[in-house]
Amino acid sequence: MKTIIKGGTVITAADTFASDLLLEGGCIVQMGANLPQAGARVVEAGGMLLLPGGIDVHTHLELPFFGTVAADDFYTGQRAAAFGGTTSHIDFAIQHKGESLHQAVENWQRKAQDKAVIDYGLHVAITDLNDTVMAEIPSLVSAGVTTLKLFTAYKGVYQVDDATLFRAMLKAAEAGMLVMVHCENGDVIDLLIRDNVAHGNLATEYHARSHPAWAEAEASLRAIALAGIASAPLYIVHMTCAESVDQLRYGRARGLQVMGETCPQYLFFTTDNLRQPDGAKYVCSPPVRTAADNEYLWQALSAGHLQVVATDHCPFLFDGTQAITYEGESYRKPGKELGAGDFSKIPNGMHGIEDRQLLLWTYGVNTGRISANRFVELTATNPAKIFGMYPCKGTLAPGSDADVVVWDPAAELTVDWRQMHMRVDHNVYDGRRLRGRPRQVFVRGELLVDGSAWHGRRGSGAFLQRSSHAPVI
Numbered sequence: 001m002k003t004i005i006k007g008g009t010v011i012t013a014a015d016t017f018a019s020d021l022l023l024e025g026g027c028i029v030q031m032g033a034n035l036p037q038a039g040a041r042v043v044e045a046g047g048m049l050l051l052p053g054g055i056d057v058h059t060h061l062e063l064p065f066f067g068t069v070a071a072d073d074f075y076t077g078q079r080a081a082a083f084g085g086t087t088s089h090i091d092f093a094i095q096h097k098g099e100s101l102h103q104a105v106e107n108w109q110r111k112a113q114d115k116a117v118i119d120y121g122l123h124v125a126i127t128d129l130n131d132t133v134m135a136e137i138p139s140l141v142s143a144g145v146t147t148l149k150l151f152t153a154y155k156g157v158y159q160v161d162d163a164t165l166f167r168a169m170l171k172a173a174e175a176g177m178l179v180m181v182h183c184e185n186g187d188v189i190d191l192l193i194r195d196n197v198a199h200g201n202l203a204t205e206y207h208a209r210s211h212p213a214w215a216e217a218e219a220s221l222r223a224i225a226l227a228g229i230a231s232a233p234l235y236i237v238h239m240t241c242a243e244s245v246d247q248l249r250y251g252r253a254r255g256l257q258v259m260g261e262t263c264p265q266y267l268f269f270t271t272d273n274l275r276q277p278d279g280a281k282y283v284c285s286p287p288v289r290t291a292a293d294n295e296y297l298w299q300a301l302s303a304g305h306l307q308v309v310a311t312d313h314c315p316f317l318f319d320g321t322q323a324i325t326y327e328g329e330s331y332r333k334p335g336k337e338l339g340a341g342d343f344s345k346i347p348n349g350m351h352g353i354e355d356r357q358l359l360l361w362t363y364g365v366n367t368g369r370i371s372a373n374r375f376v377e378l379t380a381t382n383p384a385k386i387f388g389m390y391p392c393k394g395t396l397a398p399g400s401d402a403d404v405v406v407w408d409p410a411a412e413l414t415v416d417w418r419q420m421h422m423r424v425d426h427n428v429y430d431g432r433r434l435r436g437r438p439r440q441v442f443v444r445g446e447l448l449v450d451g452s453a454w455h456g457r458r459g460s461g462a463f464l465q466r467s468s469h470a471p472v473i
């Protein structure tokens with residue numbers, strides 16, 4: 001179907017200008033004034049902003065973790081993403097021990113393909129690197145998987161040693177792939193957790209005490225240095241604190257190809273939240289830090305020291321003993337209550353896929369911390385460039401996919417988990433008053449969200465075949 005979006009103001013990372021959009025065949029085919037309306041559905045967008053669909057490059061839908069499974073699947077999580085103005089995301093296909101990387105990708109494809117409603121890509125997370133797996137890495141490029149992820153934390157589960165990380169970096173650089181790292185010193189964290197548990201320090205706040213900022217900073221600098229030795233590009237996920245962002249700045253100032261991401265939870269919450277009766281909701285790794293870190297991260301986003309805001313969306317029910325209803329169906333899955341009485345057993349992870357754009361607009365754009373153009377850059381354009389999707393995704397231009405968000409900058413809402421679309425029983429932003437939200441959301445020209453109405457169809461989301469040799473921003 002042909003669609004004209006009329007009378008809006010286009011916001012890209014670089015420009016702000018009045019333009020109508022003609023969407024046809026899944027793409028933006030024309031921009032300008034007085035576009036031919038014959039046979040087109042016309043969406044009036046006077047007073048609205050037209051934004052490229054958000055891209056969330058860090059999600060964990062249906063992730064098996066801490067003896068349970070993250071609560072959103074590829075349908076519920078993507079539906080929630082669309083309601084929040086996100087039209088593409090990249091999830092992590094985790095290699096189980098003994099598996100090939102292609103097997104991991106196939107496992108995650110099976111979870112996604114019949115459920116997908118927005119476009120999705122996959123990173124592959126290496127947990128078991130041997131010579132066969134090493135040899136397999138370059139062949140992922142032709143499957144559209146151009147990014148590798150490694151963890152220096154979660155000892156005994158996902159953690160790899162320095163030699164593994166370094167070998168993966170060398171191979172990735174050769175193949176034009178990007179290495180992403182969860183940077184925390186897993187050995188130190190493991191000792192601290194054991195020590196706290198042995199001494200009966202089991203309260204939720206000991207999660208943060210067992211994951212100190214310097215454990216993140218040390219692993220960040222280590223990954224940066226290894227990337228420097230390997231001449232490999234590096235992307236550090238979920239950076240939380242001044243200590244680690246300073247390492248990133250140090251590496252970038254010396255010309256290394258290193259980039260960093262933060263996530264909304266690190267802009268809003270502190271270890272005080274862990275001391276609340278519902279502190280388990282805020283348990284994620286690395287942990288939430290201090291108010292000074294929140295502020296430091298905001299400044300790093302505005303100054304250009306960090307390149308992306310993603311979410312690390314990995315939600316768990318707060319009380320998984322109680323069923324919730326999602327689109328008329330009952331859902332129950334063990335959640336944060338698994339760690340009642342022992343912080344080390346609380347499933348690590350928080351929601352964010354639907355919240356990201358709303359929060360960053362109200363607390364970033366409306367407060368003047370970042371411009372609307374920078375908002376687009378951090379949530380869509382940089383993700384598209386860094387992860388090999390630009391200019392199909394990440395901007396509004398003739399020839400780009402028609403992933404368009406008609407954004408109403410004056411619309412207000414009070415966050416209430418019951419009104420949101422993630423499959424969880426709480427929202428850590430509940431009660432916050434927000435201004436600015438999507439009115440319509442299109443994915444490749446198809447209208448998915450129209451106000452509160454949902455028009456998405458399971459299975460309509462497409463797998464993103466991403467390019468190698470993407471730029472370092």
Ligand code: URP
Nearest residue numbers: 182284285312314348349
């Ligand atoms: O606590 C978190 N972040 N859970 C998801 C897995 C990860 O480390 O990204």
Ligand code: ZN
Nearest residue numbers: 182238285286
């Ligand atoms: Zn992580």
Ligand code: ZN
Nearest residue numbers: 058059060312
């Ligand atoms: Zn993650």
